[in-house]
Structure formats: C-alpha cells, structure tokens
Amino acid sequence: MGKPGVDRTLSVLGIGLGVAVAAAAIVAALVMGTGFSLSTAASTSAVATPTRAAASAASADPQPTAEATPEPTPETVTVTVTVPVSSATTVGLADTGATPAASTPATSSVGTTPAATTPAATSSTTAAGAAAAPSAPRTPRTGNLFEGAYFSPYTAKKPSVGGVRLATLPDTPRLAMTGTFIVLDPGHNGVSDATIFARQVPMGGGKKKACNTSGTQTDSGYPEHAHNWDVVVNLAALLRERGATVILTRPNDASIGPCVDERAAIGNRARADLVVSVHADGNTARAARGFHIITSRSMAGGAAVTSKSLAMATTIRDEFAKGTGMPRSTYTGAGIAITRRTDIAGLNLSEVPAVMLEAGNMRNTGDAALLTSRTYRLKEAHALAAGIQKALGR
Ligand SMILES: [Zn+2]
Known part of the structure; x- marks a missing residue:
C-alpha cells in the first residue's frame, strides 16, 4: 500500500481490457449516484425476481435481516445477485465510511477493492453499462432498470453511505x-x-x-x-x-x-x-x-x-x-x-x-x-x- 493510487490504477489497467471495463462499471455505479446500489448485469434483461426481492426488503421490513447476518469485514461489503439463467454475479464494493462525492476518482475506489477486480470482469452487459456512463454520468436513468437496491448491513454504530433506490417494476x-x-x-x-x-x-x-x-x-x-x-x-x-x-x-x-x-x-x-x-x-x-x-x-x-x-x-x-x-x-x-x-x-x-x-x-x-x-x-x-x-x- 506504499504505492500511490496512480500506480495501482495502472497496474490494474495493465491486467487487461476486461478488467478495466469491469472497473469502469463499478465506477459508473458510484458516479451515477447509486451509492451502494450496484448496477449489475441483470439490469438489461429486467429480471423481475431480484427486483421485487430487493425492493421489498429495502422498503418495508422494519427489522432488517441484516441484523441477523454475520458482520462483514469492515472494509469490504459483498452483495450477490442471482440471475435466473443459472448465473450469479458477485461484486465487492469497499465501504470506506467516507462520503463518495460524485467526482470521487474512480480509480481509488476500485484500487482499494480487492473483490472488485475478479468476477465482474466476465460480464459483457456490465461493459455496455459502463460505456454509456462517461458521456452522461449525472443524468438520471429512466425506464424499468433493476438498480440492484442494496443496503449496508449496518453495525448500528457507524453512519452509512448511499441511498436505497426503489426502481419501478418492469413492464409498468x-x-x-x-x-x-x-x-x-x-x-x-x-x-x-x-x-x-x-x-x-x-x-x-x-x-x-x-x-x-x-x-x-x-x-x-x-x-x-x-x-x-x-x-x-x-x-x-x-x-x-x-x-x-x-x-x-x-x-x-x-x-x-x-x-x-x-x-x-x-x-x-x-x-x-x-x-x-x-x-x-x-x-x-x-x-x-x-x-x-x-x-x-x-x-x-x-x-x-x-x-x-x-x-x-x-x-x-x-x-x-x-x-x-x-x-x-x-x-x-x-x-x-x-x-x-x-x-x-x-x-x-x-x-x-x-x-x-x-x-x-x-x-x-x-x-x-x-x-x-x-x-x-x-x-x-x-x-x-x-x-x-x-x-x-x-
Ligand atoms: Zn427532525
């Protein structure tokens, strides 16, 4: 960790285009203002099941299941989205406890997140989402995208970061x-x-x-x-x-x-x-x-x-x-x-x-x-x- 963030970024990018694109996707999720809600590959096919599950869990349950789950490591939070087509995507995102301003350099977030560089790299739909992001990073997206509504498993001691997006249901x-x-x-x-x-x-x-x-x-x-x-x-x-x-x-x-x-x-x-x-x-x-x-x-x-x-x-x-x-x-x-x-x-x-x-x-x-x-x-x-x-x- 003695190296500056730029060096780390370069080394990440050097691994290959797939990884770089995946990194951009994570960045896009942050910049687009979803906070912890991750835009996953599932979005383009408007998968109904995870949408409802995530949205209802986030909106109505006054006693979150998060309390019953084991505490994650302090630095990394992992969310798993299961897609019906028998594939699953796991994306790790660092919870630094700091406020990620919209202009937060993407590289630092990704560079400090060990899990982020692995599984998401295989997703082609993630790359498509990332490609659209830089041109209009602050424009709210419309439509019925599943935004992967996500909330942090709080320890009830530390202020959290991010919002909970309740997306519209598909085909409304x-x-x-x-x-x-x-x-x-x-x-x-x-x-x-x-x-x-x-x-x-x-x-x-x-x-x-x-x-x-x-x-x-x-x-x-x-x-x-x-x-x-x-x-x-x-x-x-x-x-x-x-x-x-x-x-x-x-x-x-x-x-x-x-x-x-x-x-x-x-x-x-x-x-x-x-x-x-x-x-x-x-x-x-x-x-x-x-x-x-x-x-x-x-x-x-x-x-x-x-x-x-x-x-x-x-x-x-x-x-x-x-x-x-x-x-x-x-x-x-x-x-x-x-x-x-x-x-x-x-x-x-x-x-x-x-x-x-x-x-x-x-x-x-x-x-x-x-x-x-x-x-x-x-x-x-x-x-x-x-x-x-x-x-x-x-
Ligand atoms: Zn008040």
Missing part, C-alpha cells in the same frame, strides 16, 4: 409520474449513538454541524424518527404507484443511516427532481402547534434551484394543509407555514430542488394525537404525494 405502463426521480429522506435515524452527534460534517457556507441528531418525541415517548419513517414508507408506495422512481436516504428504522451531508449527496447524485425530507418538530411551547415547510436561503444548486424549491414548498404546503387538516404553524413561518433558513445541511448542500416538512409540533397535545395515529400518517402520505405530483407539474 406510462403513469403520471413515470420518469421522475424522488428522493425521500425520513429525518434522523432508527437508533442514535453519541458518535453521530460528535461527528462534524459540512453544512454549506463553509460551516459544519453534527452528522445528525436524535430528533424529538411526543410526551408519551413516540419518537419522531418513527413518524418520519412511517410517513415516508407510505409516501414511497404512493409515488411508485404513480410511476416515480423513489430513493430513500436510509433503508430502515432500526439503524443509523447516512449523515445529513451524505443525504444531500444522494439527491445530487440521482439528479433528483425533488428531495423531500420528512420531520416533525419539538417546540417546547406547549400551545405552539401546526406544520411548516423549511427551505434554504442559499442552495448548492444556485438561485434557480433555491427559488424553485420555494415554489415547490408552496405547492406542497397547500396540498398538505388540504389533505391533512393540520393548521399552519402558530409559532414559526410567519403565518404562511414556510420558513427560509440557512442552517439545514440537507437543503443547503442540495444541487436539486429540496424541501423539509415539519409535520407538526410533537410537544403539542393536539398535534401529537394526530402524529401518533397511523391513520393520520397515511393521510400525510397521501397529501404529500398529491403535493409532490403537483409541484412537478404531473
């Missing part, structure tokens, strides 16, 4: 939201750990803040993260029914997901049409109630993205109020239930339109009664789906 007809990419961020994490509060990450404007916080809870102890997760799961289903491709920033409500800066990066890598972060507030003024939507005053995407986010927030606000009956915030948002802030990393760092919902005040008795109701949370999901669809002009 064109629907109202076909071709759209929506990133849904269920705020906070299923479990909390002091290390994530201590870890500092960029929040935009040259400043830093904690990787994440625990979130709030109702007086009776119903945690915000559970509310956020439940709303997002329902919302994801509704959007997918309408043809959208949905990407979640965390895979379950039983582990620690990515830091807030990485959540923004997930939306950026996907070139999402919209990122919606779902939260509920914890204002200690007990009489304070109502929902509001937060937007950033200055986003990485520039003035156009910032103003587009504000416009979308307005549309979503109206649909949310109409669909849920929740009043506008009485304690923030200047009566219009929209606040513009500078301290929200997930919004500041977004290169694509992004908004954050504060669904109500969990410390208010009236709001808490709603937010703890499963029926009401389904209402929230329906209202958000309507708002998102309208905001996208679909």
Whole structure:
C-alpha cells in the first residue's frame, strides 16, 4: 500500500481490457449516484425476481435481516445477485465510511477493492453499462432498470453511505409520474449513538454541524424518527404507484443511516427532481402547534434551484394543509407555514430542488394525537404525494 493510487490504477489497467471495463462499471455505479446500489448485469434483461426481492426488503421490513447476518469485514461489503439463467454475479464494493462525492476518482475506489477486480470482469452487459456512463454520468436513468437496491448491513454504530433506490417494476405502463426521480429522506435515524452527534460534517457556507441528531418525541415517548419513517414508507408506495422512481436516504428504522451531508449527496447524485425530507418538530411551547415547510436561503444548486424549491414548498404546503387538516404553524413561518433558513445541511448542500416538512409540533397535545395515529400518517402520505405530483407539474 506504499504505492500511490496512480500506480495501482495502472497496474490494474495493465491486467487487461476486461478488467478495466469491469472497473469502469463499478465506477459508473458510484458516479451515477447509486451509492451502494450496484448496477449489475441483470439490469438489461429486467429480471423481475431480484427486483421485487430487493425492493421489498429495502422498503418495508422494519427489522432488517441484516441484523441477523454475520458482520462483514469492515472494509469490504459483498452483495450477490442471482440471475435466473443459472448465473450469479458477485461484486465487492469497499465501504470506506467516507462520503463518495460524485467526482470521487474512480480509480481509488476500485484500487482499494480487492473483490472488485475478479468476477465482474466476465460480464459483457456490465461493459455496455459502463460505456454509456462517461458521456452522461449525472443524468438520471429512466425506464424499468433493476438498480440492484442494496443496503449496508449496518453495525448500528457507524453512519452509512448511499441511498436505497426503489426502481419501478418492469413492464409498468406510462403513469403520471413515470420518469421522475424522488428522493425521500425520513429525518434522523432508527437508533442514535453519541458518535453521530460528535461527528462534524459540512453544512454549506463553509460551516459544519453534527452528522445528525436524535430528533424529538411526543410526551408519551413516540419518537419522531418513527413518524418520519412511517410517513415516508407510505409516501414511497404512493409515488411508485404513480410511476416515480423513489430513493430513500436510509433503508430502515432500526439503524443509523447516512449523515445529513451524505443525504444531500444522494439527491445530487440521482439528479433528483425533488428531495423531500420528512420531520416533525419539538417546540417546547406547549400551545405552539401546526406544520411548516423549511427551505434554504442559499442552495448548492444556485438561485434557480433555491427559488424553485420555494415554489415547490408552496405547492406542497397547500396540498398538505388540504389533505391533512393540520393548521399552519402558530409559532414559526410567519403565518404562511414556510420558513427560509440557512442552517439545514440537507437543503443547503442540495444541487436539486429540496424541501423539509415539519409535520407538526410533537410537544403539542393536539398535534401529537394526530402524529401518533397511523391513520393520520397515511393521510400525510397521501397529501404529500398529491403535493409532490403537483409541484412537478404531473
Ligand atoms: Zn427532525
């Protein structure tokens, strides 16, 4: 490991064209913003079985099987995709724990991944995918590709990297939201750990803040993260029914997901049409109630993205109020239930339109009664789906 990355790259490339192409495929998967979701050879034939299996495991199971599986080695995570035609592809991908920016040099990722250079080299369809990548590395892909939805087997101690892409099912007809990419961020994490509060990450404007916080809870102890997760799961289903491709920033409500800066990066890598972060507030003024939507005053995407986010927030606000009956915030948002802030990393760092919902005040008795109701949370999901669809002009 004394050699610099360039030397290592050259030696990898020197092995042969097949290996180089395979390396490019891994790189393409990273650059295309799939995080840990690997674009495998199975994609071109739209294999239904692994799609459903992976998607359902990622979306709905609150108690991931990952907990029961043995821990992988810290540096390498392996995912196996079985293709019905009796062939199987195993691809290793290094989990460095670092945030892989979209511009991360591909060579370093591949060079440090021992498993990546072996089995994938035999796949010709992987090469085809790699060939298409360099020309448009940041364009969201459309269609019914199986993206190999994958989530890390968390140890619940370390923030993860990457999103969970829930691809549309094969052979669905064109629907109202076909071709759209929506990133849904269920705020906070299923479990909390002091290390994530201590870890500092960029929040935009040259400043830093904690990787994440625990979130709030109702007086009776119903945690915000559970509310956020439940709303997002329902919302994801509704959007997918309408043809959208949905990407979640965390895979379950039983582990620690990515830091807030990485959540923004997930939306950026996907070139999402919209990122919606779902939260509920914890204002200690007990009489304070109502929902509001937060937007950033200055986003990485520039003035156009910032103003587009504000416009979308307005549309979503109206649909949310109409669909849920929740009043506008009485304690923030200047009566219009929209606040513009500078301290929200997930919004500041977004290169694509992004908004954050504060669904109500969990410390208010009236709001808490709603937010703890499963029926009401389904209402929230329906209202958000309507708002998102309208905001996208679909
Ligand atoms: Zn929150």
